[in-house]
Amino acid sequence: MTVRLTLVCAAAPAEHDVRFGADTPLDERSLREAQAAAEVLPAGGSWYTAPAQRCRQTAQALGGDAVAVESALRGIDMGSWRGRTLDEVAASDGAALALWMSDPDAAPHGGESVAQVCRRIAAWLEERPADAGRALAVVEQAVARAAVVHALGAPQQSFWRVDVPPLSAVQLTGRSSRWNLRAGAVGCSVPR
Numbered sequence: 001m002t003v004r005l006t007l008v009c010a011a012a013p014a015e016h017d018v019r020f021g022a023d024t025p026l027d028e029r030s031l032r033e034a035q036a037a038a039e040v041l042p043a044g045g046s047w048y049t050a051p052a053q054r055c056r057q058t059a060q061a062l063g064g065d066a067v068a069v070e071s072a073l074r075g076i077d078m079g080s081w082r083g084r085t086l087d088e089v090a091a092s093d094g095a096a097l098a099l100w101m102s103d104p105d106a107a108p109h110g111g112e113s114v115a116q117v118c119r120r121i122a123a124w125l126e127e128r129p130a131d132a133g134r135a136l137a138v139v140e141q142a143v144a145r146a147a148v149v150h151a152l153g154a155p156q157q158s159f160w161r162v163d164v165p166p167l168s169a170v171q172l173t174g175r176s177s178r179w180n181l182r183a184g185a186v187g188c189s190v191p192r
Contacts, residue, residue, distance in 0.1 A: 001175070003128050003132045003172075003174045003175065004133065004171070004172075005134075005137065006041070006171045007136075007137050007143065007147055007171075007172070008137070009138075009140070009166050009170075010057075010140060010167075011026055011033055011061070012166040013026055013027045018085065019082075019085050020081040020085075021077070022082070022083055024053075025054065026058065030166075034058045035062070037167050038063045041062060041063075041136065042134055042136070044133075045133055046068070046134070046136070047066065047067040048067065048069075048070045048137040049064070049067050049070070049138040049139075050069075050074050050138065050140055050143065051070075051073075051074050055138045055139060055140065056138075058167075059138040062136075064136070072121070072124040073121075073124065073137060073140075074143075075141075076111065076112050076117050077111035078109055079107065079110030079111025079112075080109045081111070082111070089109075093109075096109065104156035104157055114159045115156050118149050118156050121150060122146070125150055125151075125179060126177055141164045141165075144164040147170060148162045148164075150179065151172050151181050
């Protein structure tokens with residue numbers, strides 16, 4: 001049986017400073033956008049979510065009833081950079097930021113490296129049972145990037161070249177530890 005896994009990137013509050021590792025609750029506009037996206041989701045299957053509040057709120061807005069919270073799907077641990085903006089980190093720790101964004105094994109902030117996130121998500125993907133059928137997971141953007149890197153067998157340096165905006169979806173199909181990336185229809189933020 002083929003596993004059909006759709007990873008939906010969590011919605012993001014409309015008005016907020018993007019901060020590393022911040023778990024900002026969703027506002028009404030973001031919740032409405034998530035509810036609208038639910039119309040194009042594949043039907044049926046198991047639902048998973050990362051532990052972050054915005055992931056859980058997105059899953060609920062998408063219509064997930066019995067959603068399993070999976071700690072392996074958590075966002076990247078930003079260590080000492082948690083709660084800071086990109087500009088703040090660049091101003092105070094620019095060399096470390098450049099290293100982290102160019103070397104997948106670097107974790108100058110004391111949190112996780114890109115390589116560690118990629119390995120964690122690869123392990124979660126490989127744990128999916130062959131008879132899992134359809135599944136949907138609401139995740140942070142770093143998790144979706146790591147899943148694409150794993151599915152394509154791409155080098156971990158390509159992590160930063162995967163663009164996955166809020167409420168976008170990545171659809172993977174797999175069987176026997178082999179994953180394929182499936183492109184969606186034009187005009188849909190979440191593929192059917």
